Amino acid sequence: MAALILRHATQRCLCSRLRPPGCFRSAVAMGTTAKQEMDGFWEKNARLNRPLSPHITIYGWSLPMMMSITHRGTGVAMSAGVSLFSLAALVLPGDYASYLELIKSLNLGPALIYSAKFAIAFPFMYHTWNGIRHLAWDLGKGFKIPEVYQTGYIVVGLTLLSAAGIAAL
Numbered sequence: 001m002a003a004l005i006l007r008h009a010t011q012r013c014l015c016s017r018l019r020p021p022g023c024f025r026s027a028v029a030m031g032t033t034a035k036q037e038m039d040g041f042w043e044k045n046a047r048l049n050r051p052l053s054p055h056i057t058i059y060g061w062s063l064p065m066m067m068s069i070t071h072r073g074t075g076v077a078m079s080a081g082v083s084l085f086s087l088a089a090l091v092l093p094g095d096y097a098s099y100l101e102l103i104k105s106l107n108l109g110p111a112l113i114y115s116a117k118f119a120i121a122f123p124f125m126y127h128t129w130n131g132i133r134h135l136a137w138d139l140g141k142g143f144k145i146p147e148v149y150q151t152g153y154i155v156v157g158l159t160l161l162s163a164a165g166i167a168a169l
Helices: 002-012 034-047 063-091 096-105 110-138 145-168
Strands: none
Touching: 063 110, 063 145, 110 145
16 A cells, blocks of 8 residues: 555655655656566466465474464463353352362262363463463573473473372362
8 A cells, every 4th residue: 555655656746846855757657566566476486386375284393383382272271261160150050169069979080080170270380381481581581492492391391290289189
């Protein structure tokens, strides 16, 4: 849009009333239009057999890439979980204690209860530890590739240990 305005201004010399230095009476028309430029771009990409856009299959999966995706995913999952839990607390009849008694009456095995508690604790712990890592990055620390991987492994380890510890409570 700005290119079209600039082209129009130079062709019509909108500044003819004031005529500051550098305002040309007649502008030279540009050689190609924006549409011609884009057509040429796409023809070149098709001729070179380039993909339309980078696709997930092109990239090699790396620890920082997976951790970034997981950080966003845990944030969305926790936000959705808290929203759904809050909505359920408002809409469903009864209070928290009655639902807790309902779960206890199901007589679920300890392995299943531990697994459920771990599944709930994992996103909180991962998002917390990775958030601390991001705070260190905000301070300008840990940007070298070996440090990125090292802190990534530390975050994964701390996440597993702390989620397992919380689930054991």
